[in-house]
Amino acid sequence: MRAAKHILVLAFTALLAACSSNDVKVPENLTEAQLYQKASEQLENSNYSGAVDSxxxxxxxYPFGPFAEQAQLDLIFAYYKSMEPEAARASAERFIRLHPQNPNVDYAYYMRGLASNTADLGLVERYVPVDLSRRDPGQARQSFNQFSELLRRFPDSRYAPDARQRMIYLRNRLARYELHAADYYMKRKAYVAAINRGRYIVEHLQGTPSVEEALGIMVEGYQHLGLNQPADDALLVLQTNFPKSKLLDAEGNFIGHRVYSDVDPTILNTVTFGLFGDNTPKPQQAVEEEEEEQTGGPSVLNTMTFGWLGDDGEPVAPEPPTQQ
Structure with a gap:
């Protein structure tokens, strides 16, 4: 059923791409107020590509008109909703550079981080579940740093609470990336490299769900290398901080870490570049997230129409604030 839904989404995406039309030229005789009114109506009607043109x-x-700065803020939002994150990020950076004292410049900082978080996603990947923690973490790190700059410059911004939550997600994603790399090395018996990845999580990404697994990797890696003292030290940290860990038996003895990548991919998983046919065992957290998605995630109608219909209340990018 899940695979069928994904195929349906892919087909619908291809149909939309095939039926897309060329941009309509904006009339030359419109005044600044008329142009802005037209763009506002297009944004209200979710015609984001048309709003970008206007x-x-x-x-x-009218680069120096009364609507110029507001139009630049709206353009950031329109680019983002048009699934042009690079253009949205460039527009945000331009607004920050040109209007550093604008009362709504915090919105530009926020949208820059939001755009960076989705810059490496293709059209299909936005609507078909993929494990982003297996991707190169460059964009995730950049987005994390940009949200961090927003909080440093504007700690009382209305966008600060959401930025903090997104930073938590990004930090967890970066930790899972390191964990996948450690598992890769464990499977290939490159124990020193695996231990180094696990240590990085423990030392630099404390508080993430991946720390427990990272300690398990360190214990097992040291054991394979015959380094009993470091293995015992890592095990003690695991026992102290995660006494009910699934990596330990009832007596607290280490029973081995759970490797994500210990099953070879199926043919279907290979030919679809990991979209379907994945038979890799999932950690408990992934199972819980999947169950939550099945009960409270976006409806099929919402997914097929890219959020235009069947909205279930998912968080979206906030609309730009209006200049006072």
Whole structure:
């Protein structure tokens, strides 16, 4: 059923791409107010590509008009909703550079981090579940740093609470990336490399769910290398901080860490680049997240229509604030 839904989404995506039309040229005789009114109506009607055209026309024709700065804020939002994160990020950085004292510049900082978080996602990947923690973490780190800059400069910003939550997610994602790399090395008996990855999680990504597994990797890696004292030290930390860990038996003895990548991919998983046919055992956290998705995630209608219909209340990018 899940695979069938994914195939349906892929087909619908291809259909939309095939049926897309060329951008309509913005009339030359519109005043600045008329252009902004037109862009506002397009944003309200979720015609984000049309809003991009209108806002760009407004900015180029009336660069110093009363609507110019507001149009630049709206353009960041329109680019993001049009699934053009690179353009959204560039527009945000431009607004920050040109208007550092604007009362709504915190919105630009926020949207820059949001755009960076999705810059490495393709159209299909936005609607078909994939494990982002297996991706190169460069964009995730950049997004984390940008949200961090927002909190440092504007700790009381209205976007600060959401930015903190996104930073927690990104930090957990970065830790899972290191964990996948450690598992890869464990499977290939590169124990020193695996231990180093596990140690990095423990030392630099404390508080993430991956710390427990990282300690298990360190214990097992040291044991394979015959380094009993470091193995005992790591085991003591595991026993102290995770006394009910599934890596320990009822008496607290180490029973081996759970390797994510110990099962070879199926043919279907290989030919679909990991989208379908995954038979890799999932950690408990992933199982719980999947169950939550099945009960409270986006509806099929919401997924097929890219959020236009069947909205279930998922968090979305906030609309740009209005200039006072």
């Amino acid at each position: 806002l760009r026309a407004l900015e180029s024709r």
